[in-house]
Every structure is written in C-alpha cells, then in structure tokens.
Amino acid sequence: MIPETLLIEYNATLKTFDKDEIIFSEGEFARNYYQVKHGIIKMNNFNDDAKEFIQGIFYKRQSFGEPPLFIDVKYPANATAIEKSTIYILPKEKFYKLLQNNKEVHFKITESLAKRLYYKAIIASEISSQEPSHRILRFFDYLKNDVFKQEGKFTLKINYTRQQISDILGLRVETVIRTIKQLEKQGEVKIENRKVYR
Template sequence: MIPEELLLKYNAETKDFKKEESIFSEKQTAHYYYQIVNGAVKMNNFNDDGKEFIQGVFYKNQSFGEPPLFIDVKYPANAVTISDSTILALSKKDLFKLLQDNPEIHLKITQSLAKRLYYKAIIASEISSQEPAHRILRFIDYLKEDVYKVTGKHSFKVEYTRQQIADILGLRVETVIRVIKLLEKNGDVEINKRKVYR
C-alpha cells in the first residue's frame, strides 16, 4: 500500500507480534495506521454466544483498521495476528502529514477503502440471499479478480482456511468443506495439497 521507506521516513515504528497476539481491541480509540511487513492479521467480532465472525484477513503489504482514524470513532472490531507478524505502525498525526505531502498516496488509500466498502456490500448481499456454493465462489472470485487481479483458470491460491471462509460468510465449516469438494468435482476449483485454487 504505502512504500515502507516512506512510512519509515514519517516516523513509523516496526513492531513484532507473536501468533494470536492482539494489536487492538473493539471499542478502543484509533491512534495508528497499521501496515503488514510480514505475517497475517484478522479483524473479528464475537456474538453473544461466543461465535467468531471474521470481518477480514490481511496479509503482507496490506493495511487494516484505517476507517476510525478518519472519522474519530472507536474500532468496530478486534485485530489479532494469525501468524508471527511484523507490522509498521504510524501515528495518526504523522499519517495525515504523509497524506498531505503525497496526494497520490492519499488517492490509493481512498481507492482501497472504496474497494473494502464494495466488498462488504457484496458479502452482505451474498450472506442474505444466496446458496453456500454461490457465496463461496463469489467470495473467492472477489479476491482473485478485484483484490489480487489474477487471471487464468486455477491460477489463484486461496490463502484463507475453510474455517476462516466459514466465519466470513456466516456458514458452518462442515458446509464449506462439503461445498468445496463439490466445486472441485464440478471443475470450479482445484485442490492441491489441501489448498484451494480458482
């Protein structure tokens, strides 16, 4: 997203986190822009029964948790590492200075936030009205075509686990496992060493 050298120039700190370590919690005030150098982070909530709902999973070079910085609200979800991770943290004040000095970066941030809004709208629609197979394919195609811009049949490796897909789409993990096997049988996906390719 933002070049690492630019973040460091504007006083970003490099922070190391262990797997399953909390970066911030729901209802905390946002003070930093976070960008992943290595590792992976999930943003999640839990319902009253303790069931996890994953809002999104973020990987190397992706940022997360920015919206509250721009509108002065508290975080709507938790951010937790799903592997050992190295993350750059830039204070809100320094981020705004960086964006003022670099309008092309400001535009990229705006585009990224717009993509996430689009994704949320699509997922909300899929969860409310579509069959599990359609939901899963639509989610994977969104990642392949809109996020990672990958072309070619079975060229995109899905980094999400079956459990994460279930938590994002509001499905049971058993349903996701069954549907992915069916999608493989129909030629919609390919499974190689337990990884799904679309």
C-alpha cells in the first residue's frame, strides 16, 4: 500500500502484536493508520450468540481500518493479530499530511477502499442468495484475482482455515468442509496436505 520509506519519512512507528492480541476494539475512535509489515490481521464482530463474523483478513503490505479515519466515527469492528505481527502505525494527522503531499498514494488508498466496498457488496449478495459452492468460489476468486493477483490453475494457496471461511461467508463449518470436497471432485480446487488451492 504506502511505501515503507514514505511511512518512515512521516515518522510511522513499528509495533509488534502477539497472536490474539487486540490492535483496536469495536467502538473506539480511529486515531491511526495501520499497515501490516509482517503477519496476519483480522477484523471481526461477534453477534448476540457470540458467533464470530470476520469482516476481512489482511496480510503483508495491506492496510486496515481506514474508513473511520476519513469520517471521524468509531470502529465498527475489532482488529486482532491472527499470528505474531508487526504493524506500521501512523497518527491520523500525519497520515492526512502524507496524503495531501502524495496524490498518487491518495489515489491508491481510494482504489483499495473502492475494491473493498465492491467485495463487501458481492459477499452480501452471495450470502443472501447463492449456493455454498458459488459463495466459496466467488470468495476464492476474489482473493486470487483482486488481492493476490495470481494467474493459472491452482496457483493460489488459500491461507484461511475452514472455520475462518465459514465466519466470512456466513456458512456452517461443516458445510464449508463438505462443499470444498465437492469442489475438489469437480476440479475447481485442489487439496494437498489439507491446504486448498484455487
């Protein structure tokens, strides 16, 4: 997302979070820009039955939690480290100055937010109307084509657990397991050492 040299120039700090450590919580006001240097971060909510719903998972060089920075509202979800992770943290005021002075970065941030909005709209549509196999393939293809930009058959390893896929797509984990096995038989995915490839 934002080049590391530019983050350092604007005095971003690096902080390491342990596995399962909370970076920010739902209901807090947004005060910083966050970008992953190493590790994996998830943003999630819990419903009244304590079922987790994963809003997104973010990897190296991806940013997360920006929308509230632009509209001065509270975070609608929690951000938690899935594994030990190192994150660049840039205070809101310095983030604004960086964007004002670097129009191409501002455009990239806008493009990234637009892609996430598009993805959310697609997933909302899938959850409301489509079969599990369609939902899962649509999600995998979003990761392959839009997030990691991989080409060729079975080139993308899906680094999500079956439970995480179910939490993102609003499916039962048993349904995800059964559907992925069916998709393998149909030649849509490949499973090696319990890892799924699309």
